[in-house]
Amino acid sequence: MRDLIVGAMALLCLNAGAEAQEQAPSIDDYAALSNMSSVSISPDGERIAFISGESREERVVVVFNIDGSGSNVIDAGDDQVIVEVGWVSNDHLVATYSDRRSVGAINQRADVFRRLIVDADGSDSWELSIYASIANINPADDDHFLVWMPVVSDRRGSRALGNDVSAELGLFGQSVDRERSRDRIFVGADGFNYLLNADLEPRARYRRDDAEFELWSRYNSDGWELVYSERLEREDFRFRVRQSVRWTGIMTGMAGLDATGRYGYFASRGEAGDRLAAYRFDFETRQIEGPIVSSDLADVSSFLRDWRTNSIIGVRWDEEREKTVYFDPVFQGLQSQLDELFPRSNVNITDWDLEMRRVVIYVSGGSTPGAYYLLDRSSNALSLLAREYPNVPDAAMAPVEIVHYQGRDGVDLFGYLTLPIGREAHDLPFVILPHGGPQARDYSDYDSWRQFLASRGYAVFQPQFRGSDGFGNDFVEMGHGQWGQAMQHDVSDAVAYLADQGTIDPDRTCIFGWSYGGYAALAGATLTPELYRCVIAGAPVSDILQMMEYSEGRLGGGAEVYWAEYIGNYIQNRDEVEAVSPINHVDAIRAPIMLIHGTDDLIVPVEQAELMAEAMSAAGKPYEFVRIEDGPHQSYRMTVQNRVELFTALERFLLEHNPPD
Incomplete structure (x- = not known):
């Protein structure tokens, strides 16, 4: 040819x-x-x-x-x-x-x-x-x-x-x-x-x-x-x-x-x-x-x-x-x-x-x-x-590297590390970005969220924690019943690994996620508060049991079997589920938190963010709540205005609490 x-x-x-x-x-x-x-x-x-x-x-x-x-x-x-x-x-x-x-x-x-x-x-x-x-x-x-x-x-x-x-x-x-x-x-x-x-x-x-x-x-x-x-x-x-x-x-x-x-x-x-x-x-x-x-x-x-x-x-x-x-x-x-x-x-x-x-x-x-x-x-x-995006030139594309690491129990893991252009990959300000789902995954193609954060001077890491989809049935099942536990450990262990490598500054580390990633952000703030300088939780699950009640009443409750298999039997094991619900551990929070939620979210209702805001107010913890009016859950349904509001809030909050310079 x-x-x-x-x-x-x-x-x-x-x-x-x-x-x-x-x-x-x-x-x-x-x-x-x-x-x-x-x-x-x-x-x-x-x-x-x-x-x-x-x-x-x-x-x-x-x-x-x-x-x-x-x-x-x-x-x-x-x-x-x-x-x-x-x-x-x-x-x-x-x-x-x-x-x-x-x-x-x-x-x-x-x-x-x-x-x-x-x-x-x-x-x-x-x-x-x-x-x-x-x-x-x-x-x-x-x-x-x-x-x-x-x-x-x-x-x-x-x-x-x-x-x-x-x-x-x-x-x-x-x-x-x-x-x-x-x-x-x-x-x-x-x-x-x-x-x-x-x-x-x-x-x-x-x-x-x-x-x-x-x-x-x-x-x-x-x-x-x-x-x-x-x-x-x-x-x-x-x-x-x-x-x-x-x-x-x-x-x-x-x-x-x-x-x-x-x-x-x-x-x-x-x-x-x-x-x-x-x-x-x-x-x-x-x-x-x-x-x-x-x-x-x-x-x-x-x-x-x-x-x-x-x-x-x-x-x-x-x-x-x-x-x-x-x-x-x-x-x-x-x-x-x-x-x-x-x-x-x-x-x-x-x-x-x-x-x-x-x-x-x-x-x-x-x-x-x-x-x-x-x-x-x-x-x-x-x-x-x-x-596809003519105003984001090729020269602005931050390089994405594959990083392999091990969880604390020896499980082999990897993720996508995006590095800011023009900065040495040493002691970088850092945002870890766990994906939603959680039975989903990240990919190596263009991702506007990670590229935007890297363009503002941050190293960004997207861990493919256990429970992620596409890596075999065993890997998915390793995440069952592990909300706030082994799945969260995989996120925390990524931070520790990149810090040990000297790539990131552990004292300038924030976490941002959407949907399940929003839950992981709140779990990071409450279960491992020493890790993060700031926390951004988008469309987060804050109270798992309340979320399950919503799911049971949604469209005939067809999703409750999936959630029971993934989270665990939240009826019989109520104490275990409450132990990993961020809303029950607000007193442990050290970092400022930003909650972002669309008011027209049909997957994770905006009440999940509202409940967390109320609990933080009662505990006197610093936070802000950004409501995206008529904002949906899925990124493909977001309007340009929805996305502008999201990126504007991200930039402002990170500059205030974790400036890149």
């Missing part, structure tokens, strides 16, 4: 501000929404669609012709957030929106996602059924795309047919013009999930029947044949009247087929039952092969698909940094070239046209806050489409 030629593309005027600046970017620069996101190319390779806009109210879908002959804007309306956009034909898009509304008989507000099929010129749209799952574009039919829909079969009155009612999965050709114009292509058998081959025909199916997993195939015949089965192990977790059930085994599902239909790919923890790895099933030999891709650190489970054939072509996962392996040699060759071209960043091949003549590339992290490129494979020219 010829070397890629990097050039500048004059299609979009979205690159202002990309030159290096002497001063650090402003709060407004870090608070800005993505200039360009969810970029996709039409099947014929002639048009590109993406999301842009300076505020949530101004977010729109932009469609432009690559040859420069024209463009148009599709407005989403002020009351909803555009989440994603893609093509279902050469002239029609599917746009996913999120808005808040009252749901169910309990009439509680929640974020609801809707998908609209939109004419690319913006002239018309209609809402896709909530029961429809898009199977694939149909390259042979530009007027239809493929959807899976439940089909109810009523056989009552017919003993020969079973005398029952069942819900089966049906494949339909959905018209791009209106919702109810659907052509039935195939209806499956009860309880099966189906996989399409390169000709978009069902060629494999699987189901769990009681505790038995079954895989069936039509690889070598027109009839269905059982090609694999295994007995699954059932794991129950019960809490009061609710329970969660998990089935474990070598194979419990399948992600898709390769282009030949011979191999089916799936993720499995294997016999060890810990980290997920990529496996494949050979429908010819009827044998499992693998693991074909695995990691000693992280789960490997995100399969990559070629929309043209609906086939699996590779796998992507995150260790310390993002990793990509393609099974297809064309894609792997291109990925290798791109990795060499952007050696410090994560590089994703995100979309391509039917002929794979034009390819969209996304680069983030390392030396850039994010940029989209268009590759023309006929000329091998890679041209810049737009920078």
Whole structure:
């Protein structure tokens, strides 16, 4: 393959501000929404669609012709957030929106996602059924795309047919013009999930029947044949009247087929039952092969698909940094070239046209806050489409290092250390930034929160403490029942390690977190008060038992089993939970605390911050409370104004209580 030629593309005027600046970017620069996101190319390779806009109210879908002959804007309306956009034909898009509304008989507000099929010129749209799952574009039919829909079969009155009612999965050709114009292509058998081959025909199916997993195939015949089965192990977790059930085994599902239909790919923890790895099933030999891709650190489970054939072509996962392996040699060759071209960043091949003549590339992290490129494979020219955050230049990107350390009990841990530009990595003022979730994790791509703090002169560390997601089942379970205990120790041990290395000044250390990270900040202030000079708790859980009461009354209480498994049985072990609730240890606080909470937080209610504020007032402890009016919990729903308020409060509080100089 010829070397890629990097050039500048004059299609979009979205690159202002990309030159290096002497001063650090402003709060407004870090608070800005993505200039360009969810970029996709039409099947014929002639048009590109993406999301842009300076505020949530101004977010729109932009469609432009690559040859420069024209463009148009599709407005989403002020009351909803555009989440994603893609093509279902050469002239029609599917746009996913999120808005808040009252749901169910309990009439509680929640974020609801809707998908609209939109004419690319913006002239018309209609809402896709909530029961429809898009199977694939149909390259042979530009007027239809493929959807899976439940089909109810009523056989009552017919003993020969079973005398029952069942819900089966049906494949339909959905018209791009209106919702109810659907052509039935195939209806499956009860309880099966189906996989399409390169000709978009069902060629494999699987189901769990009681505790038995079954895989069936039509690889070598027109009839269905059982090609694999295994007995699954059932794991129950019960809490009061609710329970969660998990089935474990070598194979419990399948992600898709390769282009030949011979191999089916799936993720499995294997016999060890810990980290997920990529496996494949050979429908010819009827044998499992693998693991074909695995990691000693992280789960490997995100399969990559070629929309043209609906086939699996590779796998992507995150260790310390993002990793990509393609099974297809064309894609792997291109990925290798791109990795060499952007050696410090994560590089994703995100979309391509039917002929794979034009390819969209996304680069983030390392030396850039994010940029989209268009590759023309006929000329091998890679041209810049737009920078994602044009007012945060590459020169302002603080370097992010991977730091491995051990917990006090010997558990191997790591995290992301972001160092301020132009300062020696010695005795630095420090902010430790534990993530939310807690069953979540941080990544190596662009993170505006850590970059903002580093731009103000602070070293920032994001520990991947036990209980974090993506590092195997055992690592997640190590966090169960460990709020304020081993999970918190992992945060504290990171501070001690970086201090011992001489990187940070332990006397100039603060902690900031959001959601569970906000809890960890308050737990740091109350359970290890000697560690922190100041504490910033965003959307924090301060009273775990009160939080559980809220969760039990929220949307029917469906989350209480999850929390009982993660936190522990907070009904039977009430004393243990209270022992790690920050609100019960306010007297131990030494550092000034800032509480930040959005008033429209549906995940952790603002009352959690209010309770902590009341307790601190009663104890005469220094604090301030920043209410972000109408602020949500999730960062993706935050407005620019929400983010400006957050960053402004962070900067002011840190300068007052832990100045970087």
